[in-house]
Amino acid sequence: MAQNDLFKKSRLVYVGGHGNIRKVGIGGGSPVTLQTMWKDSIVGLEEGSEKFFNILREIQSLKSLGCDIIRFAVPDMDSARALCLIQSHTDVPLVADIHFDYRLALECLKGNIAAIRINPGNIGSRERVEAVVNGCREKGCAIRIGVNTGSLPKDLEAGVEEGKIGRAQALAEAALREAAVFDELKFDSVVVSMKASSVKETVEANEAFARVSDIPLHIGVTEAGPLIPGIVKSTLAFSKLLEEGIGDTIRVSLSSSPENEVIAGREILHECGKRDGGVTLVSCPRCGRIGFNVHEFVSKWQNELLAMKKNVTVAVMGCIVNGPGEGKHADLGIAGGGDRVIIFKKGKIVRTIDAKDADKVFREELESL
Numbered sequence: 001m002a003q004n005d006l007f008k009k010s011r012l013v014y015v016g017g018h019g020n021i022r023k024v025g026i027g028g029g030s031p032v033t034l035q036t037m038w039k040d041s042i043v044g045l046e047e048g049s050e051k052f053f054n055i056l057r058e059i060q061s062l063k064s065l066g067c068d069i070i071r072f073a074v075p076d077m078d079s080a081r082a083l084c085l086i087q088s089h090t091d092v093p094l095v096a097d098i099h100f101d102y103r104l105a106l107e108c109l110k111g112n113i114a115a116i117r118i119n120p121g122n123i124g125s126r127e128r129v130e131a132v133v134n135g136c137r138e139k140g141c142a143i144r145i146g147v148n149t150g151s152l153p154k155d156l157e158a159g160v161e162e163g164k165i166g167r168a169q170a171l172a173e174a175a176l177r178e179a180a181v182f183d184e185l186k187f188d189s190v191v192v193s194m195k196a197s198s199v200k201e202t203v204e205a206n207e208a209f210a211r212v213s214d215i216p217l218h219i220g221v222t223e224a225g226p227l228i229p230g231i232v233k234s235t236l237a238f239s240k241l242l243e244e245g246i247g248d249t250i251r252v253s254l255s256s257s258p259e260n261e262v263i264a265g266r267e268i269l270h271e272c273g274k275r276d277g278g279v280t281l282v283s284c285p286r287c288g289r290i291g292f293n294v295h296e297f298v299s300k301w302q303n304e305l306l307a308m309k310k311n312v313t314v315a316v317m318g319c320i321v322n323g324p325g326e327g328k329h330a331d332l333g334i335a336g337g338g339d340r341v342i343i344f345k346k347g348k349i350v351r352t353i354d355a356k357d358a359d360k361v362f363r364e365e366l367e368s369l
Helices: 050-065 077-087 102-108 126-139 154-161 167-184 199-210 227-243 258-271 294-307 355-368
Strands: 013-015 024-026 033-037 069-073 094-098 115-118 142-148 190-195 217-219 249-251 280-283 313-316 332-337 340-345 348-354
Touching: 013 142, 013 190, 024 033, 033 258, 050 077, 050 258, 050 294, 069 077, 077 094, 077 102, 094 102, 102 115, 102 126, 115 126, 126 142, 126 167, 142 167, 154 167, 167 190, 167 199, 190 199, 199 217, 199 227, 217 227, 227 258, 249 258, 258 294, 280 294, 294 313, 294 355, 332 355, 340 355, 348 355
Parallel strands: 033 069, 033 249, 069 094, 094 115, 115 142, 142 190, 190 217, 217 249, 280 313, 313 332
Antiparallel strands: 013 024, 332 340, 340 348
């Protein structure tokens, strides 16, 4: 999609690329990247422990689903050291999310962390921000400036409360102020995010910023809510901004699992024409004609299918009556009735089998594509 002339084309910023970390481009015409955030504490993490290996397995799973970058909250020194340990064992770029204490960022920079996320408004003095910038410059580490409606500068917050300025405009102004500091320090490996829980405010803030700055934008609706409301809000905001050529990396913030954030983000990018390839999974909603447990089968197979590098469409349909017809565009489909299951390709039935053999035969046909 063409860049809207009203908005500046973002410059290129790299995340990672040092040590063992994959180099990921944000902005500058690079594909829109997909992020999530780790949901649990990493305090007390020990190398070689069960928790340690579980985290590494989960990171690999998120990567296989299409996640490019993972952010971790770093509330204390223990977490900072734990994150450095995790990053040393994965090539997925990890971002340290820092609030209040700039020394936590400096501790993370002792390892090969891919990027630092700070809200300069709560880090403190300019000297502290400068210390983080100099550390990142030395390590080749990018910085994300994060601004949200809960941490606006006092004068802007007062302006919003008095009705002198809209909250979206205040978000953009706060971000531009912070970006100006980084410009003065001649540090340009910067990404900006401006997040509100309102779709309208999120869109308007990002539009206002993109009119005057070429800094790459991380877009997201903060505190978007549970699975369904969060996906709805994020889809509305992202589709509007991406259509305008705004947004270089995204996170769907959900009160749900990181996997669901990644899957939702992946689907939004795909439908907006910003991500190609991989398995496209379609399934019927189910009705009274159901002869095959669509929900159970999709739940069982979803993550494995989405992790595959095959550029195919897979259909999971509830009944033999409509299955092959409604899923005739699919490279591979499955439907059932009673104790029989059919496998079809491009609408043509290729195998009829016992229901107990569904998973085995489906895998055989999938692998043959």
